[in-house]
Amino acid sequence: MDKAELARELAEEISKRLRRSRTRVPIGVSNRHAHITQAHFETLFGKGAALTKFKDLSQPGQFAGNEKIDIQGPKGAIKGVRLLGPFRPKTQIEVSWTEAVVLGIQPPVRESGDLAGSAALKLAGPLGSVEVREGLILARRHLHCSAAEAAAIGLSNGEVVRLRVGRGGERETVFEKTVVRVSDKFSLELHLDTDEANAAGARTGDPAYIV
């Protein structure tokens, strides 16, 4: 590589990093929740029952349901875990580590959908219960964005970035190892669980900055 080419590439990289660092990435705090299969839903809520919309979520097409379930581990239970829609091909329950301690389970840190070997637990609804052999995870920190946003900011799918949260506050924190997920089903948002958000003194809508 000659000097001119090196200089051009460095200038591009620096320019990308400056552009990124000025982008206000909104934080979305994920409370404990469950994605569920239609079959599990019908076991818990009755044959032919429908998952009804409580409100739309920030990610296009995703919604929070009115329906809630209880989840049970060997040590304790957590009541009123909200179901998200639409139905998924596999049931996936996401809790914070603090909540996993209540359940008495040590789930792995995983990306959404990566459930092989994740933790077992019991789900209970008004009309039945289900033993889920794998499905409980701690969510890996991730940043969602659309393809257009990724291009504008200079991010690529699968890239691992670090974000500063709570800038200027008493609990300012830099979260390393945040995976970028690019899809036109997504819009720009840093997803943190309640342990992460609370540790950094952050609430939904607060800004994070790629550093």
Next chain:
Amino acid sequence: MDKAELARELAEEISKRLRRSRTRVPIGVSNRHAHITQAHFETLFGKGAALTKFKDLSQPGQFAGNEKIDIQGPKGAIKGVRLLGPFRPKTQIEVSWTEAVVLGIQPPVRESGDLAGSAALKLAGPLGSVEVREGLILARRHLHCSAAEAAAIGLSNGEVVRLRVGRGGERETVFEKTVVRVSDKFSLELHLDTDEANAAGARTGDPAYIV
């Protein structure tokens, strides 16, 4: 300042920072707990009752008591909050933000002992209850060390540092704005609450590194 002096000072500063960054600072995860006055203790446990030792804590002279209390906020209660000894001149209750949400209270982030204007709550014990007008806080992240440790590592009382926690792990995190407290009543330890430790995937005894 002449060049030789500048070079000497820079070399000293760099050397200090390298020494610091190699020091393995053990993490102590603080569960919710309460420090209590003798008067409050006697209201909750009876006149003349004694706070009895469950186990010594890592900080010299401090101990976890066998006695526990319940704490009550406007929205909910948390049962079984362990009392620490010895008695203090002011009652101070430390919870995580996750727990503060359960109570329905938004306590400030404070250093230990800085209680003016902190949050109110109700304490309940087996023989009585107390309305505490101020005393509930979220603990400000802090690093304890003895004077000898401070000198060896190059830290000073009141200094604000940043620490890397969960190095190499999936939840690696840098905690900014960690205040250093030097006292011969202390030994080297980074104190995090359960939200902070869980957000970073850390447990008591895991290492943190000043960065």
